[in-house]
Amino acid sequence: MxxxxxxxxxxxxxxxxxxxxxxxxxxxxxxxxxxxxxxxLTSDHSKVYAQDSETFLDRVRFVSNRDGVVDIAVLGSSVTRGLGATLEKPVWGKRLEQELSQREGIRTTVWNQGFNGYSTTDLVVQGKIQETIDLNPDIVLFELCLINNNRFPQNDLSHTKEELIAIMNRFREELPETLVVLTTANPTVYNEVYLNDGVLTYKQYNEEIAAFVRNQEWPFIDIFTLMNEKIQALDFNIEDYLDDAVHPNGDGYQMWFELIDERLNTPLSEL
Structure with missing residues (x-):
């Protein structure tokens, strides 16, 4: 060269x-x-969280900005799975996914972890809590399965409370950065009925568990009470929002979603 x-x-x-x-x-x-x-983003969000003013939508926007998508698991029984829903008016978790994904800057995936006929005991024994944890969701909406805890046989209240504490402890230990919001389910035709060998009606069971959950200061939306109040205010009957004696129809699931949607900007401590 x-x-x-x-x-x-x-x-x-x-x-x-x-x-x-x-x-x-x-x-x-x-x-x-x-x-x-x-x-x-982390600093700003931590400030909001520390001030006890964080909302569900704050968390959704934060995670979506940070990761590009927010993963939400809806956990519970058949009324989370969607029995009675329609294509035009799907189950409340699907409607939530549709609504959030329409908002600017938000991408959402909702995993449906609803299991037909399951009580809180079934969720634990059948490994559904671990299955939900393995999804590593950013947010969990946990419908408390009280429709089935109240049925044949009725789970003892103290046992249900112990299970809820155990489940929440697992979420806290294995998903420390995940927001977990608890919710009751829809009213049914059994609101005031004592089922076989039951010592509480479905309404009484919900009231006892709702008081317990609030005492733990867990984020909580009392769908049972809110739906009852709204149906009464509209001068309708519970049956108008049910597909059968228990499961909501399309209108029932739409109302359930609307009650959640109305609270997306409410501080979690005030739900």
Whole structure:
């Protein structure tokens, strides 16, 4: 290789390394900018959380901005699964996914962890709590399965409370950054009925568990009470919102979703 060729080769190498350094610098700068944005989001969100003013929508926006998508698991019984729902008026979890995904800057995936006929005992024994944990959701909406806890045979209240504490402890230990919001289910035709060997009506069972949950200061939406009040205010009957004696119809699931939707901007401590 002559001197001219050597010089040309050196200039080529210098140019190549210069371009490489330029791209490395750009990558580092973008990475630092992203880390700075992530830290800013974390800082801002932590401030809101610390002030006890965080809302469900705050958490959704925070995670969606941070990760690009927010994963939500809805956990519970057949009224979470969607028995009685229609294509036009789907189950409340699906409606929530549709509503959130229409909002600017939010991408949402909702995993349906509703299981027909399950009580809280079934969720634990059949491994559905662990199955939900393994999904690693950002948010869990936990319908408490009280329709089935109240049925044949009726679960003892103290046992249900112990199970709820155990389940919440597992969520806290294995999903420490996940928001868990608890909810009761819809009213049924059995609101005021003592079922076989039952010592409480479905309404009494809900009231006892709702008081217990609030005493634990867990984020909580009392769908049972809210739906009862709204149906009465509209001067309708519970049966108008049921597909059968227990499961909501499309209108019932739509009302359930609307009650959640009305509270998306409510501080979690005030639900």
């Amino acid at each position: 002559n001197e001219k060729e050597k010089a040309g080769s050196q200039y080529y190498l210098m140019g190549f390394f210069g371009i490489l350094l330029l791209f490395s610098g750009l990558y580092w700068g973008l990475n630092q900018q992203q880390e700075s944005l992530s830290q800013e």
